[in-house]
Amino acid sequence: MSLAPRAVLVHRTTEYEELVARHGTHGQAAFFLASRGRDIAEVADRHRRTREALTEVAAAVPLTWRQARLERQDLDRFLFGPEDVVVVVGQDGLVANVAKYLTGQPVIGIDTDPGRNPAVLVRHRPRDAAALLASVPARAGRSDDLTMVEAVADDTQRLVALNEIYLGAAGHQTARYRLGLDGDRGAVEPQASSGVLVGTGTGATGWLRSVWQERGAGLPLPGPTEERLLWFVREAWPSPATGTSLVSGTLTDASRLHVTVESDRLIAFGDGMENDALQLTWGQTVRVGVADTRLRLVS
Template sequence: MSLAPRAVLVHRTTEYEELVSHHGTHGQAAFFLSSRGRDIEEVAERHHRARRAIAEVTAAIPLTWRQARVERADLDRFLFAPEDVVVVVGQDGLVANVAKYLSGQPVLGIDTEPGRNPGILVRHRPAQAAALLRAAALGTAADELTMVEAVADDTQRLVALNEIYLGAAGHQTARYRLGLEGDGGVVEAQASSGVLVGTGTGATGWVRSVWQERGGGLRLPGPTEDRLLWFVREAWPSPVTGTSLTAGELPAPSRLRLTVESERLIAFGDGMETDAVELTWGQTVDVGICRERLRLVG
């Protein structure tokens, strides 16, 4: 007998909840915001809108299904199961935050603030949740979004939906050797503020901003395309460091290889610096397309 599907509702603490937790009361939080020219009523309304969306989505879950809830800060301690249907209620970035913990489970993105969020990954409204849940349970076709991974020589592995950053903590000068794995080509010693490797989904965010600064010479990949873009940020020329390898495409199965020449570098994905892989002098890390993909319904 197979298990009934489990709807896992993913959300994050609202700004209002964080303010009240920090300052103790609504009134003290209101005073703090007013001293900075902000009105707590706008923050509170956004909080209530998010909570109404969560309540509406929860009510749409079929009675025969199991349910679970997880806050963003607890994702690294939550165990997803193969039969889960993941419902992300919030911002686009929350879908990216959960993607690295999944292994093929369908994801529904519910936008709590249409018009405020781009809606690239949270494509639906709370009122659509019931139909989307039924469709996900029936295995309705989903977009298979390309992800990026970094694998270190000590088996540490990092997966991201948008991009992976490799560099120094605090974005100070990172020293390393950079080249393409196994192509017998140029390997260059560099000093820079880090290397960014991004997907087509990431091409709507951080990767796009770097791409625009470089003049848009490379074609941006699509979200489902097996191709990444990589950029070296602020490479510094010196007698022992070069600037000839600063951007490029990374089609499957190519890998970008970085060998650490600093005491400590880190790699983190999708802006989650608190969940970083640490790398020390002499270690190598390969970055390329991940075998897993994010299954985004609708």
């Protein structure tokens, strides 16, 4: 007997909740903001809209389904099942945060603050939740399979991300490594830089785009479903021992960027989740390229 679908509602702590937790009460938080020329009403209003959206979406889950709520900070401790339908209630970035923990489960993005969010990934309003949830089990709803990026270390550590993977030093120290491309023995270069960024077409609306605008050098941005990535070395430093000739390029599903660590410790993390990073030590090699998994985003 198969399990009934489970709707997993993913959300995050609001700015208002963070303020009250830090200052103790609404009044103290309001005083703190007022003393700096800010009004807590705007933050409280966004909190109210977010909670109302979460309540409306929860009420739209079919009665025969199971239901779970999951806060962003608990993502790395939650076990998703194959029968799950993931409903992200919040911002675009929250969809990216959850993507790395999924293996093909459908994702519905619900925008809690229309007009403030770009709504690239949270494409729907709370009132649409009932119809969207009903369409998923029958596969009647249309979805996009978004390309993801992966980093695989030589000790089998693996990381996937929807927007981008950053590889560099924890903090602001210089990262030292040897960078090369699979299949091209001549293309290996020792480098010292602020790190390496590898991004997808979905990431082309965020951090990757900001680097591309400064350093695009004619490289076309990939589309969200295109099996192509862009990579950039950030602030490569020329010296007698390090070069700057390999600083940007394109990766397809048949190519990989490889980085061999020559620092005491480097990390690789995806989509801003630094608390869930690969830990890499001197001599280790990590390869970065198109992931074999996709994010199934209901459109």
